[in-house]
Amino acid sequence: MTAERRTIRSAPVTQSGIPIKVVYGPGDVRTLDYERDLGEPGRFPFTRGTYPEQYRRRRWVSGVPGEGAMYSGQKPITQLIEEGLIDSGIRKGADYHVLACVDPDHPLVKYDLGRGCPPLFALWNFGDDAGRPNPRKALRRTAEGYALAVKRGLVLEFGHANGSDIFHTTLFCALCEEMGRPLAEFRGNSVNDPLAHYIIRCMAYQPLPLMWKLALDWMEWAFGHLPKFRPTNGGCAYDMRESGIDSCQELAFRFANYIEYMDELCRRGLRIDEIGHRPAIALCGEIDFFETIAKLRAARRMHARIAVERYGMDPKAVKCPPVNTNLAGTAMTKQQPIFNVVRSAIQALASVLGGVNGMELKAYTEVMSSSPTAALVINRGIEAIIAEETGVCQTVDPLAGSYYVEWLTHRVEDGARKILDEILSKGGVRACLESGWIQGLVEEGAKRRQRELEEGQRVLVGVNAYESLVEPEIPLPLLDTLDRGSPEAPYSALQREILAELAELRVRRDTVKTGRALHELYRVTREGKNVVRAMIDAWKADATLGEIAGTIRMGLGLPWDEWGMVQKPEWLHVG
Amino acid sequence: MRIIRARPVAEHKAVKVLLAKLGLDDHTRPLYVLAQGLRDAGLEVIFLGTHNTPERVVRVALEEDVDAITLSFHTLGHIGWLTEVMGLLRVREAAERVAVFAGGIIPEDDWPTLAAMGVKGFHGPGTPVATIAEGVRREVERKKKGQGEGP
Ligand code: B12
Numbered sequence: 001m002t003a004e005r006r007t008i009r010s011a012p013v014t015q016s017g018i019p020i021k022v023v024y025g026p027g028d029v030r031t032l033d034y035e036r037d038l039g040e041p042g043r044f045p046f047t048r049g050t051y052p053e054q055y056r057r058r059r060w061v062s063g064v065p066g067e068g069a070m071y072s073g074q075k076p077i078t079q080l081i082e083e084g085l086i087d088s089g090i091r092k093g094a095d096y097h098v099l100a101c102v103d104p105d106h107p108l109v110k111y112d113l114g115r116g117c118p119p120l121f122a123l124w125n126f127g128d129d130a131g132r133p134n135p136r137k138a139l140r141r142t143a144e145g146y147a148l149a150v151k152r153g154l155v156l157e158f159g160h161a162n163g164s165d166i167f168h169t170t171l172f173c174a175l176c177e178e179m180g181r182p183l184a185e186f187r188g189n190s191v192n193d194p195l196a197h198y199i200i201r202c203m204a205y206q207p208l209p210l211m212w213k214l215a216l217d218w219m220e221w222a223f224g225h226l227p228k229f230r231p232t233n234g235g236c237a238y239d240m241r242e243s244g245i246d247s248c249q250e251l252a253f254r255f256a257n258y259i260e261y262m263d264e265l266c267r268r269g270l271r272i273d274e275i276g277h278r279p280a281i282a283l284c285g286e287i288d289f290f291e292t293i294a295k296l297r298a299a300r301r302m303h304a305r306i307a308v309e310r311y312g313m314d315p316k317a318v319k320c321p322p323v324n325t326n327l328a329g330t331a332m333t334k335q336q337p338i339f340n341v342v343r344s345a346i347q348a349l350a351s352v353l354g355g356v357n358g359m360e361l362k363a364y365t366e367v368m369s370s371s372p373t374a375a376l377v378i379n380r381g382i383e384a385i386i387a388e389e390t391g392v393c394q395t396v397d398p399l400a401g402s403y404y405v406e407w408l409t410h411r412v413e414d415g416a417r418k419i420l421d422e423i424l425s426k427g428g429v430r431a432c433l434e435s436g437w438i439q440g441l442v443e444e445g446a447k448r449r450q451r452e453l454e455e456g457q458r459v460l461v462g463v464n465a466y467e468s469l470v471e472p473e474i475p476l477p478l479l480d481t482l483d484r485g486s487p488e489a490p491y492s493a494l495q496r497e498i499l500a501e502l503a504e505l506r507v508r509r510d511t512v513k514t515g516r517a518l519h520e521l522y523r524v525t526r527e528g529k530n531v532v533r534a535m536i537d538a539w540k541a542d543a544t545l546g547e548i549a550g551t552i553r554m555g556l557g558l559p560w561d562e563w564g565m566v567q568k569p570e571w572l573h574v575g
Numbered sequence: 576m577r578i579i580r581a582r583p584v585a586e587h588k589a590v591k592v593l594l595a596k597l598g599l600d601d602h603t604r605p606l607y608v609l610a611q612g613l614r615d616a617g618l619e620v621i622f623l624g625t626h627n628t629p630e631r632v633v634r635v636a637l638e639e640d641v642d643a644i645t646l647s648f649h650t651l652g653h654i655g656w657l658t659e660v661m662g663l664l665r666v667r668e669a670a671e672r673v674a675v676f677a678g679g680i681i682p683e684d685d686w687p688t689l690a691a692m693g694v695k696g697f698h699g700p701g702t703p704v705a706t707i708a709e710g711v712r713r714e715v716e717r718k719k720k721g722q723g724e725g726p
Pocket of ligand 1: 093094095096099115116159160201202203238239243328329331332333365366367368450599600601602603604605608609645646647648651676677678680696697698700701702707
């Protein structure tokens with residue numbers, strides 16, 4: 001092999017651009033104080049783990065993506081639950097129209113309907129399970145799958161993220177009530193962080209004040225009514241990271257958003273010692289192995305220190321939330337997809353060594369489309385191999401004390417704290433959004449990542465280096481069985497079915513009852529009260545997602561539709 | 576939404592493109608990357624951002640007299656949206672003049688369908704933006720030659 005072939009091509013910096021020395025030693029951790037900076041696992045400042053015994057007691061929760069874009073190549077959820085492939089939790093994504101808070105027949109939805117994941121827009125979609133006489137049940141698979149998950153008491157994760165979470169969390173509350181299940185038993189979590197999405201200017205469909213109100217109303221109500229539900233993860237770090245920012249920014253933005261929500265909830269009368277530890281810390285599991293580990297350790301320490309320094313808590317009273325990762329999709333390549341299995345394994349191993357309590361792996365088909373069942377099986381295999389064969393789970397935080405890991409943990413925390421302080425000194429996230437400063441950082445980050453790739457400082461195997469490894473075709477199921485329409489029939493059969501179901505619901509339901517419930521929602525909104533109970537009742541009166549959103553908009557003095565493309569229904573007397 | 580114009584560095588008559596996403600697709604990261612990269616390559620970029628209808632894209636493209644429309648897709652709804660865009664261009668008798676490029680997550684199986692509709696490009700993940708800019712420039716020149724305006 002030539003010397004040239006054996007040179008590492010990527011630059012000696014972490015993924016976030018932190019320069020890496022050739023070797024680390026005691027001098028790099030001189031200031032490290034065990035009690036102050038690390039502590040025992042499960043004890044302040046939680047650097048070494050949320051729980052004292054970590055995996056010796058309980059393995060991480062495997063996040064399983066729920067129904068993807070129109071079922072492509074996946075088995076139904078009901079079957080996956082019966083086969084045990086889904087045993088702890090399931091993530092329910094949101095379709096584009098749900099994220100945008102409009103109905104499936106809105107003119108901006110069209111060909112994208114159901115392409116984020118199967119759309120649920122009314123209690124009607126659940127048919128029998130919700131006691132609704134819906135003969136069509138276009139979304140049968142999805143509706144029955146999630147209804148079974150609710151019945152089995154699985155953890156439902158609402159991965160909408162941008163604050164539209166409340167539409168589906170309240171829909172599922174309505175479903176629980178119709179099924180006669182006590183809400184106190186409703187287990188799940190919602191990402192519910194609109195600020196993140198105004199920061200990255202992605203999924204910021206509705207005005208921020210509206211999404212802010214909805215997100216906080218949900219947090220406030222759920223903290224009070226749903227003991228088994230985490231109504232926010234305090235900051236959708238994953239979406240922000242995937243938009244191009246680095247690790248320090250990821251932590252800084254996550255905690256800046258967390259602080260914004262916690263401060264507001266305290267203003268609303270909730271107590272930080274009761275809610276401060278409830279939001280899970282959900283980060284992005286990146287391909288940079290040590291930086292990911294350092295980031296996860298730093299995240300717990302930051303949580304602990306913020307609780308003491310900002311909220312004046314007694315260190316002994318501070319509780320650490322679970323830490324989760326969603327593994328980075330931007331690390332995946334279209335070129336030679338089987339390499340993505342390796343990338344997933346490395347990301348997952350880093351997450352485990354960083355002490356996560358839950359993680360969700362990306363499918364090797366990430367760049368092509370959503371995951372076929374093969375990808376799900378491979379991912380569960382990766383997790384099982386890490387858990388059982390590698391031995392890394394047998395002792396807690398095995399990398400503690402490593403010169404490099406401790407140096408990098410400190411370096412990442414320090415970088416994050418500086419950015420966080422800057423955000424707070426500028427008046428917090430909402431003030432930074434107004435000036436446009438924080439959005440600029442994201443845009444700059446996205447451009448920098450692309451530049452690094454094009455100039456070769458960052459190597460993606462098979463993309464900008466080692467192209468010869470891409471030629472031999474390694475057969476793999478890549479799916480694409482998905483009906484994407486044709487110029488003659490641009491809507492798929494399922495899209496047509498869903499639109500027909502919506503039209504049918506509008507004709508068959510009792511609009512007087514629907515109108516009454518929406519009117520109540522309108523009144524509550526106008527009076528500035530918490531809208532959650534009224535939203536649940538509106539779902540139960542067969543209102544649709546777009547109608548609920550439109551009514552709340554009117555209650556806040558906004559026009560019915562953000563884009564002026566849809567009019568308020570004539571039978572509805574609000575505004 | 577505001578239309579943002581990014582002026583190219585070079586002074587000669589630059590190739591002018593409109594860059595947008597249709598519908599509710601909000602994968603904005605590639606938009607920022609493309610806007611910057613195309614401008615760096617000397618193209619003039621009319622940035623329409625997200626949440627556009629086909630009508631708006633075609634209207635602005637014709638008002639601004641662009642050479643090409645570059646549309647980014649990450650939802651798999653590209654066939655329907657592009658069918659509408661191409662139809663509107665034909666109605667406005669501009670299909671010959673304005674090149675239409677599509678990129679993002681577009682399965683290879685769909686390329687022949689889109690090509691038959693007259694759509695160009697399909698540069699997917701991992702493509703340097705300079706390569707995309709070069710492809711656009713070449714296609715625009717080819718179109719101009721076809722119309723007898725070439726060098
Ligand atoms: C980052 C990302 C996100 C971020 C977006 C952040 C942001 N600000 O943009 C977040 C996390 C928010 C996100 C959310 C969602 N995402 Co996403 N996301 C990705 C991911 C991982 C990378 C995309 C990216 O930015 N790459 C970096 C850029 C620079 O590369 P690029 O986009 O490929 O662009 C290059 C080329 O394609 C080309 N190109 C792009 N556009 C154009 C246009 C023209 C004309 C030309 C010539 C070239 C060109 O040039 C660029 C430079 O090389 C992809 C998977 C992947 N690895 O590609 C999924 C992916 C695109 N997302 C997907 C989905 C489903 C979603 C969600 C619907 C999930 C959900 N249910 O909530 C939401 C919806 C968001 C919305 N409302 O639009 C799917 C799409 C499925 C499909 N098409 O089959 C993908 C493929 C992942 C998957 N397999 O599930 N996502």
